[in-house]
Amino acid sequence: MTSRTAPDPARRSERSRAAVLTAATELVAEVGYGKLTIEAIAARAGVGKQTIYRWWPSKGAVVFDAFLVAGRHEGGLALPDTGNLATDLRTVLRAGSDELADPSADRTYRALSAEILNDPALHAEYRTRLLDPLLEVTRDRLRSAREAGQIAPDTDLDLAVELVYGPLHYRWQYRLGPLSHAHADRLVDAALCALNPPTADGGSGA
Amino acid sequence: MTSRTAPDPARRSERSRAAVLTAATELVAEVGYGKLTIEAIAARAGVGKQTIYRWWPSKGAVVFDAFLVAGRHEGGLALPDTGNLATDLRTVLRAGSDELADPSADRTYRALSAEILNDPALHAEYRTRLLDPLLEVTRDRLRSAREAGQIAPDTDLDLAVELVYGPLHYRWQYRLGPLSHAHADRLVDAALCALNPPTADGGSGA
DNA sequence: CGACTAAGACGAGACGTACCGTCTCGCGAC
DNA sequence: GTCGCGAGACGGTACGTCTCGTCTTAGTCG
Numbered sequence: 001m002t003s004r005t006a007p008d009p010a011r012r013s014e015r016s017r018a019a020v021l022t023a024a025t026e027l028v029a030e031v032g033y034g035k036l037t038i039e040a041i042a043a044r045a046g047v048g049k050q051t052i053y054r055w056w057p058s059k060g061a062v063v064f065d066a067f068l069v070a071g072r073h074e075g076g077l078a079l080p081d082t083g084n085l086a087t088d089l090r091t092v093l094r095a096g097s098d099e100l101a102d103p104s105a106d107r108t109y110r111a112l113s114a115e116i117l118n119d120p121a122l123h124a125e126y127r128t129r130l131l132d133p134l135l136e137v138t139r140d141r142l143r144s145a146r147e148a149g150q151i152a153p154d155t156d157l158d159l160a161v162e163l164v165y166g167p168l169h170y171r172w173q174y175r176l177g178p179l180s181h182a183h184a185d186r187l188v189d190a191a192l193c194a195l196n197p198p199t200a201d202g203g204s205g206a
Numbered sequence: 207m208t209s210r211t212a213p214d215p216a217r218r219s220e221r222s223r224a225a226v227l228t229a230a231t232e233l234v235a236e237v238g239y240g241k242l243t244i245e246a247i248a249a250r251a252g253v254g255k256q257t258i259y260r261w262w263p264s265k266g267a268v269v270f271d272a273f274l275v276a277g278r279h280e281g282g283l284a285l286p287d288t289g290n291l292a293t294d295l296r297t298v299l300r301a302g303s304d305e306l307a308d309p310s311a312d313r314t315y316r317a318l319s320a321e322i323l324n325d326p327a328l329h330a331e332y333r334t335r336l337l338d339p340l341l342e343v344t345r346d347r348l349r350s351a352r353e354a355g356q357i358a359p360d361t362d363l364d365l366a367v368e369l370v371y372g373p374l375h376y377r378w379q380y381r382l383g384p385l386s387h388a389h390a391d392r393l394v395d396a397a398l399c400a401l402n403p404p405t406a407d408g409g410s411g412a
Numbered sequence: 413c414g415a416c417t418a419a420g421a422c423g424a425g426a427c428g429t430a431c432c433g434t435c436t437c438g439c440g441a442c
Numbered sequence: 443g444t445c446g447c448g449a450g451a452c453g454g455t456a457c458g459t460c461t462c463g464t465c466t467t468a469g470t471c472g
Contacts, residue, residue: 011442011446034324037431048448053433114320117379118240131380156392158383159373163396166376167368173323173375174337177364186362190369194400217421217467243456254423259458 007054019045024066033111060115060122079137085145086192093184100172101179135161151195163191213260225251230272239317266321266328285343291351292398299374299390306378307385341367357401369397
């Protein structure tokens with residue numbers, strides 16, 4: 001009795017699934033997440049409401065799935081490794097800034113962030129499918145930099161990822177200022193400065 | 207025609223205002239923000255629904271007002287200034303960690319954060335009444351530290367506050383780990399390391 | 413200075429609307 | 443034959459607006 005006569009995924013209609021996610025993507029762009037309703041998604045997709053309730057636990061879950069399908073955010077997730085940590089982190093934070101600076105993506109991220117804040121199940125899904133993989137590859141990259149002596153040998157990688165992503169996320173969430181490449185670069189410089197070994201013999205040229 | 211025959215604030219009933227905020231505080235603690243309804247607030251407060259709709263634009267605005275009244279978050283906002291920046295920042299981040307670690311406060315913050323993410327008006331009110339004052343006094347403290355030579359003379363104060371608060375906020379929002387005093391201290395150390403002048407003559411003992 | 417009057421905020425709740433989540437149908441595919 | 447499907451009816455809940463009659467207050471006049 002996991003959840004009231006669980007449906008059989010093998011018999012799930014791929015046609016319906018795709019139609020729902022497409023409709024959700026279109027509608028969230030047209031009316032915004034707040035005014036998005038399950039009934040409107042079902043009507044647009046030409047699907048019974050029960051079909052949505054059968055396969056998704058919440059409106060947030062539908063939109064999150066649609067978000068994953070729309071962009072190819074899942075899967076091929078990897079940080080560049082040119083050997084220069086500063087260069088690689090700049091690449092990542094610049095790309096992140098660009099994505100968050102796009103008004104359409106910005107709205108979607110805010111809606112999903114809001115849901116994730118209050119919905120533990122959605123938070124868990126976000127962690128396992130997006131955030132944790134991102135943090136993992138970031139830690140991997142920092143670990144190789146640590147072994148290369150580019151950052152302090154006793155660096156705490158969990159703390160490091162907070163230092164790298166936290167400030168940008170903070171600036172974005174509260175709209176403290178524009179998200180520019182120049183700003184991203186300065187955040188990287190600051191983070192690396194905090195992670196550098198105190199006796200730096202080879203400084204990363206500014 | 208600012209907003210359909212604007213009501214006269216001079217004739218506003220203080221009794222009703224207080225009753226609404228009290229009821230909102232109690233109910234958000236009892237049933238949570240998500241299940242909180244305007245009708246329930248009105249009933250608990252012994253107030254007509256119209257009275258709430260007359261003075262507040264949204265459920266989020268009511269809860270935000272109640273939040274401001276409940277705690278004394280407004281007004282006496284100041285950072286300590288012992289002369290030692292590290293000590294003062296540790297005090298602030300430790301206090302922040304403690305507050306966010308409290309389950310009840312945590313729920314309220316998450317609910318308000320979610321609303322602020324999607325409601326521009328509420329975001330503006332949060333900025334002017336809470337966040338901007340906090341960032342302002344933080345910049346003040348950093349400025350005096352800069353003049354005292356404790357951080358680099360060319361420090362960008364806007365960037366600095368992002369470095370100070372961003373990582374903790376990130377860790378909290380995505381539940382990346384427990385919010386302890388030890389963690390707060392390490393964040394302060396990292397931020398100060400990033401802000402220190404490259405040629406430090408007097409290091410702040412770790 | 414005190415009483416009258418008009419304005420408007422108040423408590424209460426009815427009202428139509430929207431959407432919720434569940435359910436009940438045949439229908440068709442496996 | 444089973445079960446997911448489209449369609450939509452259904453009761454429930456909360457929305458935001460509105461309409462009462464009451465009560466408080468500001469402004470005016472005696």
